[in-house]
């Protein structure tokens with residue numbers, strides 16, 4: 001359980017959910033329960049407009065939600081999970097057996113070439129679990145998936161199928177959509193909750209499928225949500241080397257009420273007006289900004 005260093009702001013216990021379905025850069029599953037602990041205790045529909053590998057979605061298993069991402073092959077996987085989980089299992093199993101019964105690297109490269117020829121969820125679900133380090137990387141210029149074959153043995157079709165069943169049950173109430181976040185964030189109404197985990201890093205070095213990203217546009221969209229009475233939680237900017245809360249993000253004055261540091265062994269919450277003050281040295285943390 002986490003400890004708050006500043007203020008008495010409420011947080012609540014959320015059980016960790018360890019079973020990962022997809023491997024995805026920036027996946028939050030390992031500490032999703034820490035993030036969700038700061039969600040309001042009551043809200044209407046849950047929205048996750050930068051879904052990726054869905055670490056937070058899977059952890060909270062919301063009864064009613066809209067989960068979206070702009071990356072079409074990824075959303076094909078989520079839609080299959082929801083509408084036709086047996087097909088999702090088959091996509092994985094077919095590729096796994098082919099890989100195991102042939103020259104592993106040659107078969108991996110064949111699947112990768114198929115994906116790059118025509119990006120699709122069936123190849124992507126297997127590539128993300130079998131690629132090197134589980135890090136699916138895309139070339140900025142054209143979205144080419146470039147990660148080589150991993151050295152590990154991808155989980156068996158049976159183990160993958162068990163995860164599909166678990167995730168299917170946990171996401172029954174979710175509508176999965178392929179949308180730009182701005183369109184997705186126009187949907188929530190007063191009392192709904194939006195959790196944003198955008199593709200921003202301090203170095204801008206991690207890229208998802210050749211997309212660029214404007215943080216300013218995101219802050220404007222969050223401000224519009226807030227003005228409608230929507231709760232917004234924003235994860236941002238993974239790693240810090242010093243306790244100074246670094247990085248000069250163009251955060252509009254008054255947009256967020258609180259900031260929490262999570263995934264640093266324990267979490268720290270500070271009043272937003274303490275911006276820039278050092279909490280401690282050598283903190284490695286994810287920032288969570290809350291409009292409530």
Ligand SMILES: C[S@@+](CC[C@H](N)C(=O)[O-])C[C@H]1O[C@@H](n2cnc3c(N)ncnc32)[C@H](O)[C@@H]1O
Nearest residue numbers: 026027028050052053054055070071180181197
């Ligand atoms: C940091 S990842 C999310 C990781 C996720 N929280 C998890 O646990 O796996 C960011 C995601 O934002 C998506 N994305 C990038 N630009 C977007 C946009 N304009 N609209 C919606 N999604 C976008 C990327 O495709 C990527 O999947």
